[in-house]
Amino acid sequence: MSSAEYVLVTGATGFIGAHVVDVLLSRGLRIRGAxxxxxxxxxxxxxxxQHADRLDFxxxxxxxxPSSLTEAVxxxxxxxxxxxxxxxxxxxxxxxxxxxxxxGVKGILAAAAATKxxxxxxxxxxxxxxxxxDRKERANGVYFTYTGADWNPLTYEESVAPTTSAVIAYRGSKKFAEKAAWDFVAENKPAFDxxxxxxxxxxxxxxHPVATxxxxxxxxxMLWKVATGEKPLPVARVPFWIDVRDLAQAHVEALLRPEAGGKRYIPASPERFSYGRAAQIVVDHFAWSRESVVPEDQPVDESHGVDGATAAKALGLDYKTFEQTVVDLVGQAKKMEEKK
Ligand SMILES: NC(=O)c1ccc[n+]([C@@H]2O[C@H](COP(=O)([O-])OP(=O)(O)OC[C@H]3O[C@@H](n4cnc5c(N)ncnc54)[C@H](OP(=O)(O)O)[C@@H]3O)[C@@H](O)[C@H]2O)c1
Incomplete structure (x- = not known):
């Protein structure tokens, strides 16, 4: 689609949602946050x-x-x-x-399908x-790249087992929610893509509203833990990341570009990160951190990659550097702390 005027954004008060709201506002659209x-x-x-006339909640x-969803859409x-x-x-x-x-996904899609x-x-x-x-082990040292065609093989039973960690269960929550979205569209053939x-x-x-x-x-x-000298440094489970401002832009382009319909993208920076690298950036940029933060040369997993280039090309993204992202967040959080 290329002509959205009034957009419902759920999670609008959260980290990613608030940036999505701001990009939509900057493009002159009207937004209803949920x-x-x-x-x-x-x-x-x-x-x-300045945007009060184009932003309601x-x-x-x-x-x-279903009743509040019907109202929301x-x-x-x-x-x-x-x-x-x-x-x-x-x-x-x-x-x-x-x-x-x-x-959340099922409710929103059902409510959307009931509208014209x-x-x-x-x-x-x-x-x-x-x-x-487990793919790294199966690859036997052969480099591979994740694309939008790949799916986490977790089963629902594994995700909900009482012995499963919250990290794995979260992965299940995202897989099964996204799958529910694609299944809904395949089964119901709604008027939207x-x-x-x-x-x-x-x-x-x-x-978004964060005071401290x-x-x-x-x-x-996690980055703030690094900046405040947590020891040992956290270890990244996956070396891939994206700046929230690039991700917000990706959402808005995904909404507005007609050719994006029906696609699954992985917006991701080509640069890998580690919390050791974050610590080095903090020390390089913030004198106040130098007494407590000790950078570490953490190994960065180079055994596989992620295809963030397809999303960049399709959605017109120019990924920010990890250095800029860390400096902007840590500088902002430090100011919040000083105001406390
Ligand atoms: N941050 C990341 O690194 C990352 C990476 C990949 C994907 N994501 C995805 O991006 C989305 C937003 O994440 P975020 O980092 O912005 O998190 P966040 O700051 O916690 O925001 C999530 C928002 O979702 C709403 N929400 C949370 N739990 C809910 C529930 N049980 N029922 C209804 N609404 C609920 C909350 O809105 P209200 O409290 O206002 O209702 C909250 O503002 C999520 O779908 C997350 O899985 C995040």
């Missing part, structure tokens, strides 16, 4: 007084409750569905991660729904 918390919606709006208390011509639980601090993975992720107006839905999936954690984005770890400055570094989202919290 949140469980009207207070967070108000905070997002109050922080953008709707409450979706529960994605499995009324009158919009496109949807960017970002909302999904992203936390590793869980007691019951199926209840807290997997079911809400799947219900929605022409495209973009779903924020994750590299977690692409990654096959679907684009899914599968970004890896996403870092960068925040645009303790409130940072899961991925940025």
């Amino acid at each position: 949140t469980r918390s009207p207070a967070k919606g108000k905070a997002m709006r109050d922080a953008r007084p 709707v409450q979706i208390a529960d994605f499995s409750e 009324k009158g919009v011509d496109a949807i960017i569905h970002v909302a999904s639980p992203f936390t590793y601090d869980t007691k019951d993975n199926e209840k807290e991660l997997i079911i809400p992720a799947i219900n 107006t929605v022409k495209r839905v973009v779903v924020t999936s994750s590299f977690a729904s692409v990654l096959d954690a 679907l684009v899914t984005l599968c970004p890896p770890m996403t870092f960068g400055p925040v645009a 570094p303790a409130e940072l989202n899961e991925s940025n919290a």
Whole structure:
């Protein structure tokens, strides 16, 4: 589609969603943000007084409750569905991660299909729904590259098993939610088309209401741990990442470019990262960090790659450097801390 005017963004008060809102606003579109918390919606709006006439919020208390979804999709011509639980601090993975992720996608798509107006839905999936954690071993040292054709082979049973870690269960939540989206479109042939984005770890400055570094989202919290001298340094499970500003642009281009319809993209920087490299960047740029942060030469996994080039070409992305991303987030978080 190329002519969206009014876009529903779920998860609009979150790390990625708020940047998506800002890119849409900068393109002159009208946005309805969805949140469980009207207070967070108000905070997002109050922080953008110049856009008050093009930004409203709707409450979706529960994605499995069709009535609020019907209200939320009324009158919009496109949807960017970002909302999904992203936390590793869980007691019951199926209840807290997997079911809400799947219900969110199913609920939004069913509500969208019941309208005549929605022409495209973009779903924020994750590299977690692409990654096959055992593939390296099977490749026997032969280099391979992940593409948008790859799917995480996790089964639902493995994802929800009580012995499964929240990290693995989160991967399941993203796989089964994204799969539900593609299945919905194949089975129901709605009037809209679907684009899914599968970004890896996403870092960068925040645009959503965050007052202190303790409130940072899961991925940025890792960089802040590095900047505050956590020892030992965290170890990246996957060496791939993207800046949140590039990812927000990817969402908006995925929404507006007609030829993106029906595609699954992996927006990802060609540069690999490690938390050791993040520590070196912090020390190089911030004198206040030098007493506590000790950079480490962490090995970076070069055994396989990811195809971020297809998304870059199709969506017109020019990936930021890891250095810029770390400096922008850490500088911002430090200012928040000083204001406390
Ligand atoms: N950050 C990353 O590294 C990364 C990488 C790849 C993919 N992703 C995906 O990107 C999306 C956004 O992640 P984020 O990093 O921006 O996380 P975030 O800051 O935690 O934002 C997630 C948003 O989703 C909503 N949400 C969370 N749990 C929910 C639930 N149980 N029911 C309904 N809404 C819920 C929340 O909105 P309200 O509280 O306002 O309702 C929240 O603002 C997720 O789909 C995540 O899987 C993130």
